[in-house]
Amino acid sequence: MPYELEKQVAIASVIQAAKLCVQIQQDRLAAAIEKPDFSPVTIADLGAQAIICQAIAAAFPQDVVVGEEDAKLLRQPQMSEQLEQITAYVRIHVSEASADRVLDWIDRGNGKVGDRFWTLDPIDGTKGFLRGDRYAIALALIENGEVKLGVMGCPTLPLDLNQPQGERGVLFVAVKGQGATQIALKTGATQPILGARTANKSNFRSTESVESRHGNLPLQRAIAQAVGMTAEPLSIDSMAKYAVVARGEAALYLRLPWAEYPDYRENIWDHAAGAIVLEEAGGRVSDMYGKPLEFATNAKMLNNRGIIASSSDIYDAVLAALQEKV
Numbered sequence: 001m002p003y004e005l006e007k008q009v010a011i012a013s014v015i016q017a018a019k020l021c022v023q024i025q026q027d028r029l030a031a032a033i034e035k036p037d038f039s040p041v042t043i044a045d046l047g048a049q050a051i052i053c054q055a056i057a058a059a060f061p062q063d064v065v066v067g068e069e070d071a072k073l074l075r076q077p078q079m080s081e082q083l084e085q086i087t088a089y090v091r092i093h094v095s096e097a098s099a100d101r102v103l104d105w106i107d108r109g110n111g112k113v114g115d116r117f118w119t120l121d122p123i124d125g126t127k128g129f130l131r132g133d134r135y136a137i138a139l140a141l142i143e144n145g146e147v148k149l150g151v152m153g154c155p156t157l158p159l160d161l162n163q164p165q166g167e168r169g170v171l172f173v174a175v176k177g178q179g180a181t182q183i184a185l186k187t188g189a190t191q192p193i194l195g196a197r198t199a200n201k202s203n204f205r206s207t208e209s210v211e212s213r214h215g216n217l218p219l220q221r222a223i224a225q226a227v228g229m230t231a232e233p234l235s236i237d238s239m240a241k242y243a244v245v246a247r248g249e250a251a252l253y254l255r256l257p258w259a260e261y262p263d264y265r266e267n268i269w270d271h272a273a274g275a276i277v278l279e280e281a282g283g284r285v286s287d288m289y290g291k292p293l294e295f296a297t298n299a300k301m302l303n304n305r306g307i308i309a310s311s312s313d314i315y316d317a318v319l320a321a322l323q324e325k326v
């Protein structure tokens with residue numbers, strides 16, 4: 001099967017990164033470090049990026065990674081304690097880890113988009129991670145402008161949202177043309193997911209960010225209502241929203257920009273893995289004007305605004321409702 005080795009490397013490294021995040025959370029070391037743009041990062045984000053970049057470098061030495069994080073902050077002397085902590089957690093999974101190597105692995109994620117590259121969000125939804133809620137470790141392979149493989153680890157997401165107290169910890173895997181699957185992190189139990197072809201009565205609701213600054217919630221809700229959704233939206237952090245639509249637990253994920261931030265552009269690592277999981281599960285993804293998402297032009301999706309991700313059967317109605325309001 002095409003992309004088999006890439007898939008195995010991606011799955012193995014995302015599982016290791018997920019374990020690192022869970023461990024850091026259990027050890028109560030998940031604390032926010034402020035980045036220059038005032039957004040939070042933690043030792044888990046940095047450790048997860050180190051593990052995944054190391055695995056890609058070992059298996060595919062030529063491959064470029066376009067990742068969210070870099071090691072600039074961590075190279076400063078006042079961060080030596082955090083660097084030591086990260087190195088110790090990474091060493092649990094990669095025996096040859098040292099502080100210098102960890103810094104270099106993290107900085108392997110500073111590549112530029114090209115004909116073939118990976119894009120990585122080591123923790124998508126860092127604010128959710130800090131709250132003890134949902135987050136995702138998201139890795140995708142892009143070739144010739146197309147997402148070929150997406151792996152998304154969601155350590156705190158229930159296997160089934162209808163059983164919120166049930167087993168948690170899921171990995172979503174999709175390969176172009178080969179479908180999407182869900183793997184239970186605890187047992188390895190695997191099942192195909194195809195829940196995004198048609199909406200139904202029980203999932204006729206939208207899913208949205210917990211953080212109200214991350215999307216124009218009033219406009220998103222107005223569109224959901226315009227297509228007939230009356231149920232309360234499901235609030236979930238991170239790209240897990242794509243997975244929830246893919247599983248058929250919600251039918252719509254809108255991410256619409258605030259008019260106050262006309263220059264805001266989405267990052268490719270926040271969408272590539274989620275988009276292929278949803279499409280391979282039968283769903284549709286585009287920007288708010290119906291344009292395909294551009295993953296290979298730049299790390300920021302300069303030519304796209306907003307996101308529509310939905311079950312296939314309601315996509316046209318959502319797009320039409322949006323064009324009426326914007």
Ligand SMILES: Nc1ncnc2c1ncn2[C@@H]1O[C@H](COP(=O)(O)O)[C@@H](O)[C@H]1OP(=O)(O)O
Nearest residue numbers: 123124125126127209210211213214237238270
């Ligand atoms: N001001 C912002 N507007 C939109 N998205 C943001 C903003 N700040 C951070 N994000 C990113 O939004 C995503 C989380 O969105 P949500 O709230 O829907 O879970 C993350 O990718 C987060 O980055 P990060 O990867 O650093 O967590």
Ligand SMILES: [Mg+2]
Nearest residue numbers: 039040068126
């Ligand atoms: Mg971030």
Ligand SMILES: [Mg+2]
Nearest residue numbers: 121124125270
């Ligand atoms: Mg993100």
Ligand SMILES: [Mg+2]
Nearest residue numbers: 068121123124
């Ligand atoms: Mg992130």
